[in-house]
Amino acid sequence: MTIQPEVTDVVVDEFDGGPDTVQRAAATPEELQPYAELGLRDDEYERIREVLGRRPTQSELAMYSIMWSEHCSYKSSKVHLRQFGEKAPPSDKLLAGIGENAGVIQISDGVAVTFKVESHNHPSYVEPYQGAATGVGGIVRDILAMGARPVAVMDPLRFGAADHEDTARVLPGVVGGIGGYGNSLGLPNIGGEVVFDPCYQGNPLVNALCLGVLPVDRLQNKAAAGPGNIVVLMGAKTGRDGIGGVSVLASATFDSGSEQRRPSVQVGDPFMEKLLIEACLELYDDRRVVGIQDLGGAGLTCALTETAAAAGTGMKVELDQVPLREPSMEPQEILASESQERMLLIVEPEQLEAVLKTAARWGVLATAIGEVTPPGPDGLPGRLTITWRGHTVVDVPPGSLADDGPVYARPMREPSDLILLQADRAETLPRPSTPDALRETVLRMIASPNLCDKTWVTEQYDRYVLGNTVLAQPEDAGVIRIDERTGLGVALSVDGNGRYARLDPYAGAKLALAEAYRNVAVTGAKPLAVTNCLNFGSPEDPAVMWQFAEAVRGLADGCAELGIPVTGGNVSFYNQTGAAAIHPTPVVGVLGVLDDVAQRVPMGFPKPANPEGDIIFLLGETQLELSGSEWAWVSHEHLGGVPPKVDLAREKALAGLLAEAARVGHLTAAHDLSDGGLAQVLVEACLRRGIGARIALPEEFTAGSMPFVFLFSESAGRAMVSVPHGQEKAFTALCTEQGVPWTALGVTDENGGQLDVRDQFTIGLDELREAHTATLPRLFGA
Amino acid sequence: MSARVGVVTFPGSLDDGDASRAVRIAGGDAVGLWHADADLHGVDAVILPGGFSYGDYLRGGAIARFAPVMQAIADAVRDGLPVLGICNGFQILCEAHILPGALIRNQHMHFRARDQRLRIEAVQPVWTNAFNDSQEVVIPIKHGEGRYVADERTLDELEANGQVIARYVGGNPNGAQRDIAAVSNAAGNVVGIMPHPEHAVDALTGPSTDGLSFFTSMLKFLAGRPASEASAAGGPA
Known part of the structure; x- marks a missing residue:
């Protein structure tokens, strides 16, 4: 069968005086050329x-x-991107790195994986369906060019305000395009992000990640x-x-x-x-x-x-x-x-x-x-x-x-408003301090566009095709089985937080890295490699260039501290309308390896084996850190202050603990804390399998607005886990040994059908589910 | 010797690997069949897998029905060859008039993927003998054109003859008439199903293992047949 029937070519012999040949160019050196119109200086x-x-x-x-x-x-970014190579920890696992179509990482004797994230931002604004669809197509070919079979995709997406009329045009088109293309290719979509912020109004960010698998000896080059x-x-x-x-x-x-x-x-x-x-x-x-x-x-x-x-x-x-x-x-x-x-x-x-x-x-x-x-x-x-x-x-x-295109060290200058912005801390905003106000805040936050259930989007993506999807959205990371015989697999997460990066691009990039790293770690996987998509405004604006340089420095330093290399990535500049640039938005993807995907840890509380329920622990430390938080934005439309502190040594310790605890079977669930803090994580873990929980706040978080701080602070380096009854002593001993602070929070409750926070509030799972799932269907139609 | 089950690959087939894996997990031998090859290579049963054959241009299944392999399958069906069409395979069987009715665009116009509850409506000898009567199962759906439609008389006949094999419960995901998720031909050897039983064969990768029973049913049926009836095209080529 011929898929592409031949059409009879219409022969055009001449056009407008014949082609401009090399000979002609040599003979007419003075001919005026429209180079400026083509963007050349x-x-x-x-x-x-x-x-x-x-x-x-x-x-x-x-x-x-x-x-x-x-x-x-990459003429504006090249001088900065060099750091990814210069600061990268040495690795004998990296078969191909920056400069190739995608980085290739060896994960066993015979098998390698390759992954990369790219942007298709501008086309997706002009024509959402085709723009997003061809974004998937493009990254898939990058992976294919390395010799790999593409096996999964992920899509970090950012749109303008959820209730803006143009978002109602862009979002359904983008989601339809990603689904329409990816589903037709037979690639499971295993995760991503859906984020709303007015800064992306005229500049939606449509990033696409693809994962591929190849036998080591099938590696191709260009x-x-x-x-x-x-x-x-x-x-x-x-x-x-x-x-x-x-x-x-x-x-x-x-x-x-x-x-x-x-x-x-x-x-x-x-x-x-x-x-x-x-x-x-x-x-x-x-x-x-x-x-x-x-x-x-x-x-x-x-x-x-x-x-x-x-x-x-x-x-x-x-x-x-x-x-x-x-x-x-x-x-x-x-x-x-x-x-x-x-x-x-x-x-x-x-x-x-x-x-x-x-x-x-x-x-x-x-x-x-x-x-x-x-x-x-x-x-x-x-x-x-x-x-x-x-x-x-x-x-x-x-x-x-x-190779020899121009390279520019563009002028850079810290944005003039940054000092004032950082001084305007969200920690000074009025906070809920009564149980009723806290209950209302929980319900409002889980229904807010960035924290609500994203099924409306992910239901349009095939997650099952190829039969190797072990975890997919809304899990913290997607997990794909690579080897059916041994159970070897990989975990992948992509994360970014434009608000944090706006407040401090250096820390924001590190926080994005830390979150993706943690999301991979909570599944029990060992993080191994990094890809990134750097979405920024115009490099000709010194303030944007400064943000870019700071973010690259942060990401490169962060990768060095965590000991995992950047293997490739993509820069998207000019995401701005007029003088208004988007928040600097470094999106970071981390890939980890699981020796046996059967040991992966899901994010939701499972039906407990013991009727007393599993024991719930919070790992890491909670500080009063509300600047840049989802709560500050939803409740006060506030963006100011400095983002949460990031301590990558602690992230590393946490990841080590999680991997070991998963390996020995201590964990029935593990969920990363990020946007929306502990409250969000508790609700998601309960709703995933319809299992309730009874929680008691630690002593130091019981007075005044401290319960709120405990539930909504966005301190980094934290995860919530559930541990089977009887294993809690062994687990906390492991925490102590690995230097990870832990707090016992309570127990899962199979029959209660509610989330109960002692002395504060009780909310039925049905009420939580209704609040959490209604938002996107209400905005974009059932 | 375990039964040989052909899994057809059209250009644009996507779940052919999954269907083959499901056959293997159920205990059969999966044999790849190529769309352009009219030889069924003596397989004992055939699965038309999910995907977008020939890009689903025109309509889902509309081009695939003309593939050489489909002519051979249509002939073998008349001799009792067990055939399961999953999703796009169901669409192809309807387009080929091997099964009644048609599958049109979902009522809500979106592609929809979710873990779907189904009720097995007919325990029949070829494809559902391993289920209990009215058993409820969870099997993923994922399609944009899965809304089953037929004229009222055809629907009544299907109901009366026990050809409605499975129905959606707990919400109709696509607007299918009478919540129909799967039907069979009058002889019962051909079943078309919109949900994907091949994605529910392993607790690690699926929402359940409920789908496996479609495959074990068929293998049990083949094992119980007299040897003279075995294999569609006159034994292995």
Whole structure:
């Protein structure tokens, strides 16, 4: 069966005076070029002329403008991101790291996993469904390019105010797009975040994480090695969709009279991606490819230059061979198109036939479009030459695009309002101090948009497909079984807190890391590696640049302290409308390993084995820390002060304790404390399996507003656990041995059907459930 | 020798691996069948798994019904081959007119995934003999087009003939007529089910192990058949 029937190409011989060839460029050095409109600075344009020894052709100019854009070149972030490598603890488990499509971590003798998070923020605001859908598609191809089978996705999402009318447009579209694409690919969605804050009103954050699994010896790389090897484009046809998706091309005019514009948001076809995945995996297993690279942002331009640059080789490409949706496409459009579901393969000539056969078996188009050429004489890297209709339209050193883009140390300045903001502490706000007020606060908080039940969203995602999902949302971390025989598996969590980062980006980044780390640890997994998606405003604003630098420094320091490396990530700048930037929002993903997923610890209280109930403990210490908290925002619309203290040595001790306690079977449930504090965690743990609890407050938290502080403070480094009757002594001994403070809180109560906090309040589980689950259906429809 | 159960992979099939795993856990041998291959390789039963065959473009199952493997299955069904269509497989069986009715867009228009309570309405010899009459089970659903519809006369006939195999209880997740979650053909050898029994075969990864009984039922049925009837296409090729 042919999935993509051939269309008869309409041959257009001439357009507007013929292509701008290399020859023509050399002969017309003075021709004015729209480099500024394409986002290139005067000095950047001059550098291109220096590199080439002439003016660039129209196609070359398009390529440089894309590859030297912020998104592709990391020109503003590079000087800071170096810390991730420099401060990273040495690891022999890291098979591929920063700079690859995704980091690869070995988790057993023969098996490795790869994971990465990326943003698709801007397209998701313009066209929520397709923007979010192609965000999933893009990260999945990154994982695929490493040689891995994608096995799970997660989506950290941030929207404007929950009750804003535009959120009602953006959120359902984004959720529908993630589900529509991910479900169709057969990837379980195992977690993520749904956060509302007015700062994201015109700039929703749609980040997507993908996890993949590969045999260690199937690791792929992108280098276009081996002169004479064939360059094959596989997957969907190339169209005009998504031109300039990552760059400024969409706002510029090559030909202002052209009617051929298409929206700069790409359109996804998950069915094609599914076939592409299966075809690629078959090719890897049959050892058919030398190198492979996905086509994402910057399309062919990025894939051709990066693969050639990685090998130091050159490449000769015939654009006429690229299968087009619209035959009238011009060379710079073909090179810039961000049409989805495409991969670039480097194959040995004798393998070509087999490659094309595998592609055909899966109904995927595959076309030889060029070949790898030798490096230059004198050890110089090769050149990328591209022809179109017999004319040479590109002749460049590929490294000048892929690696040697501009690098800027942008000016930085602490935001001028920060001192005042930090002085305005939430700890001075009026706090509930009576049992009735506390009861009302609990019900109001668990119904607030950020703390309410997210089933309305997660019900649109398939969590079961592939049959290896051991834990999924609303659990603290997703847990995927990797090896059915041994039970080896991984736990994954992604977290961020823009409010904390706004108050202190250095601490905010560390707190995001600490939370993701803790979320992985409560499942019993050992945290191993980090990925990140750094969502910020404009790097041209010194205040934003300062926030960025501080957040990167915090994350790099934090990873060093925890002894786990950053393996890759993504930077998303320009998340701002006019002068108003989003809160700096570093989103951090942590991956951990479980030797046997059967030992994973869930977040909800299970039916206790002993009728007396399981014993509930709080681990860690509770301080008066309300600044940046969910309570301050919900009750007072307040954001000020300094975020909770972060002590990574304590986080490490807590994680060690949890892993050991899970291993020896001390834990029936474990739940991380973060937004909304202990009250939120108690309610969630009770509602998960419909098991009540009876709690008594510690002596020092009984007077005045102290019960409130105990229940709603957001101090870091804490978790709540339940321990089977009879094991509490052994468990507390372990806590003491590992240096983790513990507080006995009470017992689970199977038959009570309520959450009872002694001398304060009693709330039936039905009333809690009603409050917790009604919010999103009320806002977005049943 | 344990029974050989074919699991068909169409382009866009997603739960084929899960269906194969469920067959293995139940004690059978899973045999991969390819959509473009009209040979059933002598399997004793067939499962059409969930997914989005051919992208579900046009309508769920509308293109898959024309696949070479479906022609072979349609023929073998007439000879009594046990076939279970799960989710997209159910849609394909309806599109192929092997099962009555159709599956249309969920009433609320959203894709919905949840752990669903069902009541087994018919304990029949091929696919549900391991259940108790009116047994309530929990099996995940996950679909955007799972709303079962048929004309009133067909529905009445299905009810009267015991062809309604399972019904949703505790809330209808998609607006299906008469809460129907699974139906069989008149002969009873073909069952289409919207929920995913293959996702409820292991307590570690599913909400229950209730789904396993569909697979053990079929294996029990095959084991009880006289040898001369075994295998659809004249024995192993």
